[in-house]
């Protein structure tokens with residue numbers, strides 16, 4: 001009997017290997033860590049350190065390297081030219097792993113969708129992020145920033161505090177107002193309660209946990225875990241939140257559209273939700289109400305994790321580099337003096353501050369790796385990349401490469417002086433990704449971060465008990481400090 005089971009099992013394995021022979025054959029031509037190195041890393045690494053260890057292991061391969069985890073084949077791409085080639089290729093813009101993990105909550109929003117669905121969504125969403133659209137959101141950006149600056153006043157001359165918590169709450173409130181028109185600071189609608197930054201933090205937390213544990217990759221196993229039940233609870237909270245939002249916000253939008261039809265005068269859209277409803281009314285099949293719900297979750301989350309980390313790390317960098325902080329402040333004062341009334345055209349003039357943000361995103365990009373799914377095999381240099389594999393595209397590798405940067409491990413905003421940029425490899429820097437899946441909100445993110453940092457610097461001197469050389473970083477989905485993001489504030493206002 002045992003013999004029979006063994007024969008059956010070997011036959012299944014042989015069949016599987018035979019039917020997958022092309023993928024296996026091509027993968028063996030791609031360099032990669034040995035099986036023992038991989039097993040060693042998987043067995044000996046604590047789950048929370050697996051990203052860092054993988055980075056060390058795959059980083060040894062200058063161009064590309066393959067890694068098998070069970071039946072899943074990953075090809076990590078490290079060099080700037082190949083990354084550029086892949087990211088700008090429309091035929092390589094599809095996403096599967098690990099974006100599938102996010103679908104449970106976000107559905108098929110812009111970040112997770114692929115193919116025609118993504119093309120249609122992107123076309124509809126692009127106008128919400130043009131410079132003109134950002135100018136339309138600017139008064140809300142400043143209103144929320146002013147509230148935040150005032151709240152930070154309670155920290156002046158106090159002990160060190162974790163700045164990320166404050167920034168998360170602020171950016172969540174601000175985003176909710178701009179995307180759906182809920183103002184947590186001034187209203188007391190029952191809508192705001194569940195969709196706080198804590199909820200988003202939890203969603204990202206469970207996503208990261210699943211990513212770190214390859215035993216949880218297959219859906220049929222993950223659905224048996226406690227983490228899955230927790231994710232479902234978060235999904236239910238999000239769904240309840242959305243149905244209240246719809247009930248409160250949809251009728252006035254429909255009224256407005258009716259009014260426009262009667263008067264023939266188009267009123268301005270105040271929120272992204274309004275614009276989406278308008279698109280839905282015009283093209284109900286292309287953008288369904290379900291799509292709108294998914295898009296809203298996607299935009300709130302996409303803003304939260306990236307902008308929060310970028311501004312937190314920028315504050316940390318300025319706090320640990322006093323001379324750079326003073327230089328950024330001098331520039332701000334030369335443009336607006338001490339005035340708290342910073343216009344969007346003032347923001348465009350903060351060139352050095354922008355260099356500080358760019359340098360922050362070089363060291364700490366919002367995503368360390370991004371992935372793409374390969375549907376049809378293709379050539380990359382001397383290799384053939386097989387179909388049905390996941391490309392793991394390293395944003396961080398070219399960002400930290402000695403080949404491209406004068407001081408790769410230091411915080412050195414001068415990397416972004418025009419003369420340095422013109423001499424550098426054109427594909428060495430892409431914190432917002434490139435090509436058809438590049439970030440939709442680069443302009444929005446820069447305007448918001450520059451305004452926020454300028455207002456912080458105008459009001460407070462940032463210091464930190466830690467030196468830059470003492471900071472330790474953890475590389476997960478993004479890069480953060482292991483010891484937290486502790487800063488102190490002193491008022492700059494003359495008494």
Ligand code: HEM
Nearest residue numbers: 110111302303306307310366370432433437439440441445
């Ligand atoms: C410092 C801030 C930000 C950084 C560093 C950043 C970075 C990125 C990166 C690397 C991607 C590509 C992801 C991938 O290919 O898997 C991306 C895509 C995206 N980002 Fe951002 N992002 C930032 C801010 C924002 C904000 C504020 C929003 C929205 C309010 C946003 C919305 C999106 C969306 C919707 C996509 C998907 C685009 C598509 O696939 O067509 N991002 N972002």
